Amino acid sequence: MNHRTGNRPGRSVLSRxxxxLGVFSSERPEHTITSISQATGLAPATTHRLVAELVEWGALERVARGRYRIGIRLWRVGALAPAARDLRDAALPFLQDLASATGHYVHLVVADGPHALFVERLPGRIEAAVRSQVGRRMPMHASGPGKVLLAHAPADLVAEVVARGLPRLASGTITDPAELAGALADIRTTGYCLSRDEMTEGASSVAAPVVGGSGQVVAAISVVLNSDSKNLQPLVPVVRVTAAAVSRALGAPGERFPVSERSR
Amino acid sequence: MNHRTGNRPGRSVLSRxxxxLGVFSSERPEHTITSISQATGLAPATTHRLVAELVEWGALERVARGRYRIGIRLWRVGALAPAARDLRDAALPFLQDLASATGHYVHLVVADGPHALFVERLPGRIEAAVRSQVGRRMPMHASGPGKVLLAHAPADLVAEVVARGLPRLASGTITDPAELAGALADIRTTGYCLSRDEMTEGASSVAAPVVGGSGQVVAAISVVLNSDSKNLQPLVPVVRVTAAAVSRALGAPGERFPVSERSR
Incomplete structure (x- = not known):
């Protein structure tokens, strides 16, 4: 997008x-006026004015050498989002228990459009090749919790994910649509997902779905361990029981082990 | 603020x-167009248009019956703030250990202007009268971690807090400026803070400062327990050692037990 397009009259001040705000990401959490201007296509003067107003409110803060970061006030407002507040509040005690009892890294993941979004990550005592970061998004098809969410998502979301392409992130990533469909059917049948080297080379995971008060799958919980672990199966019950405990805390009606919603 | 004031030309679209966004709070996380209009002084039509654009981007999301909440995209952008990302990432393993070893609720708190802002809260096995919520702000003078931050803050912040008034939140709240000054001097001398019934009746805390890479106090860590606990002193070393471990992880230079910066 060039400057003229970025500043076109049809684009509202608010959308600018x-x-x-949208140029800040976990990969690039700091920007200058110049890099914001380049990324948005807005003229430098426009960028400067908008940034000044965002700084004044606390959405951005100025750090050293003309660089800007997301400010604490935006964090505070963002912390009011239901996924962060209600889900995380309900899940955290159980996630802590899971991390303590297994020693592994624990993730809480929700769907954010066609992406998997890490809402919480508790560090484990046992080192693993973990690339997750709270607030970071990853493709749905390339992780255990992502596939769990996809297995219980509407068919059109699966179609959208497939249409966006299934890029290979590591040696075990599922890149074939038919193979993905089979994996999702397996997850619906068994109620859990085992993954090896799908998102990160050397990392494996065990994941299970969390059901919300509406009876729908609203999140996935996983533990991450090194891929040299021979057998992931022994971790399945503890991950499923943790996910069921969170479902119960969220007021999930009836069945807390969703195993066959679309595989019947 | 009336509608005319809210829509005055001098107020930019962005500031509107x-x-x-500013009307959403932990006390009131859901709003209607009407309640937003009333709280901001913006005309209903203006409010409707701004809300529609915020929903489209993902800053807000529509829930049932014409109500709106903060959206997951704003949470995701907010999670990039340094206090949430760098500080929390560094602190979380040590906070987990503190919660496990003591069984008490653990808080990580930063200064947000003249307020104390809860950045993290880990639930304890031992019940306590805890009012904290991640993203919630409290007056600085009325909690252990708040007073720790204030003890190491510039003198003009202390003056601002005093000028705003020292409201009583519970039977033990310090409401006298001279008494507060004495308490802050004690914290600088001893390196920790014990509080009873200051923020919440029935809750006590032990708090200590975290030093950042700059050598400044950047956060406070506390454990919360019931006020019927006779002696808080035995918890002081574990809270101080945890705060020092976080300071070390943040790259704090030299002294990690800031005890006398202004009391010398």
Whole structure:
């Protein structure tokens, strides 16, 4: 997008300001006026004015050498989102128990459009090749919790994920649509997902779904361990019981082990 | 603020949109167009248009019956703030250990202007009268971690907090400026803070400062327990050692037990 497009009259001031916020990411949490201007296509003067207003409110903060980061006030407002607040509040005690009892890294993941979004990550005592970061998004098809969410998602979301392509992130990533469909059917049948080297080379996971008060799958919980672990199966019950405990805390009606919603 | 004031030409579109986001709080996480309009002083039509654009971007999401909440995209962007990302990432393993070893609720708190902001809260096995919530702000003078931050804050922040008034939240709240000054001097001398019934009736805390890479106090860590606990002193070393471990992880230079920066 060039400067003229970025500043076109049809683009509202608010959408420009939101575009400024949108350039910050976990891969690139700091920006200068110049890099914001380049990423948004907004003129430097426009960028400067919007950034000044965002800084004044606390959505951005200025750090050293003309660089800007997301500010604490935006974090505070964002912390009010239901996925962060209600889900995380309900899940955290059980996630802590899971991390303590297994020693492994524990993740809480939700769907964010066609992406898997890490809402919580508790560090384990046992080192593993973990690339997750709270607030980071990953493709749905390339992780255990992502596939669990996809297995219980509407068919059109699966179609969208497939249409966006299934990029290979590591040696075990499922890149074939038919193979993915089979894996999702397996997850619906068994109620859990084992993954090896799908998102990160050397990392494996065991994942299970969390059911919300509506009876729908609202999140996935996983533990991550090194791929040299021969057998992931012994971890399945503890991950499923943890996910069921969170489902119960969320007021899930009836069945807390969703195993066959679409595989009947 | 009346509608005319809210829609006055001098108020930019962006500042109006930020005012819309600003009405959401931990006390009131859901709003209707009407309640947003009332809280911001913006005309209903203006409010409706801004809300629609915020929903489209993902800053807000529509829930049932015309109500709106903060959306997952704003949470995701907010999670990039340094206090949430760098500080929390560094602190979390040590906070988990502190919660496990003591069984008490653990808090990580930073200064947000003249307020104390809860960045992290880990639930304890031992019940306590805990009012904290991640993302919630409390007055600085009325909690252990708040007073720790204030003890190491610039003198003008202390003056601002005093000028805003020292409201009583519970039977033990310090409401006298001279008494507060004495308490802050004690914290600088001893390196920790014991509080009873200051924020919440029935809750006591032990708090200590965290030093960042700059050598400044950047956060406070506390454990919360019931006020019927006779002696808080035995918890002081474990809280101080945990705070020092986080300071070390943040790259704090030299002294990790800041005890006398302004009391010398």
């Amino acid at each position: 300001a939101l575009a400024v | 949109a930020l005012a819309v």
